Amino acid sequence: MLSGIETPEGCSAEQLAREDLPRLTALLESWYPDIRVGTESRHLEPSFYEREFFLRGESPDRSLYGILVRDRASGDIIGLLTMERNVRGLQLSAALGVLEPSRRGLGIGFLGTAALEIVGRNIGAEVVLYYSTLKTARAQRNAENQGFKLVGLVPAFDVDAIAPGKVKRVYEALYSKVLVESERIHLPEWEALTPSTRALYTHLFGPHPAQTASVPAPSERLHG
Template sequence: MNWDGAHAALKETKVPSGYELVQLRRADVLALVEDLRGWYPDIVVGAESCHLTPEFYYEQTMLADVAEDRPILPIVARHQGAIVAMSTFEKNASARTITCRMGAIAPAHRGPSLALLGPMLLERLGRAIGAELAYYFATLKSPHQQVLAERQRYRLVGIMPAHDRDMVRPGEVKRVYEAIYAKVLVPDDAIEVPPASALTVRTRAVWASLFGSLPA
C-alpha cells in the first residue's frame, strides 16, 4: 500500500480553474510553515502543531524530492505559482486505512470548491493506494467541516470527548470534542458485522442510531 497511485489520483481530480494540486517540495517547506501560522493560528497547540516544524516535513513526510515511501503525504494547491492550501494524508498499511491529518487554506482562497478537495482527495487517494477505510476528525467549533464531510457522503460514526487541545479563545487552551467521519472503501461482504448478542444495551442503542438495526 504505497503512494504510487497518488499522482494519478491528483491528475484525475477536478480543481477550480487556475489551481493545481501537487506534492509539497522540500524547497517550499520553510515558506509554507510561515504561511500556516497566518492561515491557521490555532495550530500552535494540539496534535497538529507538528506542521509548524520544518523537521516534521523533512523527516516524516513524502515530499516530492523523497524517494522512499513514507506514511504521510503532503499535498498543496497552487494558484499562479503560489501555495494557497495544504493537506497532509496519512496511511496505515497494516490496517489499510487513510486519514487526513490537517488541512489549511489561505483566507483569500477559501470557498466551498477548494475546501471540498480535502474529503474528496482523502477518498480518491485511499482508493488509489488500496485503503479499505477513509476517516478523519472534524472540529465542532463551527459546522463547516461537518457540512463538507456530509456533502461527500462520509458517515458520522462518533464524537470523541477531549480528543485534542485547541485554542478556544486567544490565550486560552482547552481540550475539545471532535466528530469522527468515515467512509468504507470495500464492499459489504468484506465486513464482519457483530451480532446484537455481543453488544450491551447502551452499545446497541448507539449502533442503532449510527448504523441501523443489527442481525439477531
C-alpha cells in the same frame, strides 16, 4: 496517488516537495494562529516533514503525504492537506487541512475530503477517516457532501485555542467512508454488544440483522 483529483477552477494540486517547506510553514502560522497548540502544531516544524513525509522524489515508504493547493495564475500556495496511511490496517486518515483565509467559503474545501477518498482508493486503502473541527460547520458539510458518515463525537480529542490566551481540550467529529464492498465487512455479534453499544449501532447504522431475524413474520404472529 493524485490521479483522478479534479481541482476547482483556477487551482492546482501537487505533492509537497522539500523546497516548499520554508514558505509553507511560515504561511501556516499566519493563516491559522491556533495551530501553535495541539497535535497540529507539528506542522510548523520543517523537521517534521523532513523526518516523516513522503516528499516529492523522496522516500515513498514513509507514512505521511502532503498535497499543496496552488493558485494557477500566481503559483502561490493557498492550501495544504496532509494524510497518514496505516499500511497494516489499510487505512488512510487526514492529519491537517487548511486554506488561506481569503479562500475559505469558495468551495475549495471540498477538495480535502475528495482527495482523501481518491488517494485512499489509489493506494489500496479500505477505509478512510476524517476528523473535523466543531468550530465551524463548513468542514463537517464538506465531509457529509462527499459521502462520509458521521460515526462519533470524540470528547477532549485534542488541545485547541478557543479564545485569545485560552486553551482547552475540545470535541471533534469523526467521519468514516468505507471503500470496500459490504461482503468483506464482518458485523459485530449482537450478543456481544452492551445495551449502550446496541443503541449506538442502531442509531448509526440501522437495525442489526439479528434484530430483524428475531422479529416474527406477520403470518407467524397470526398463527403462533
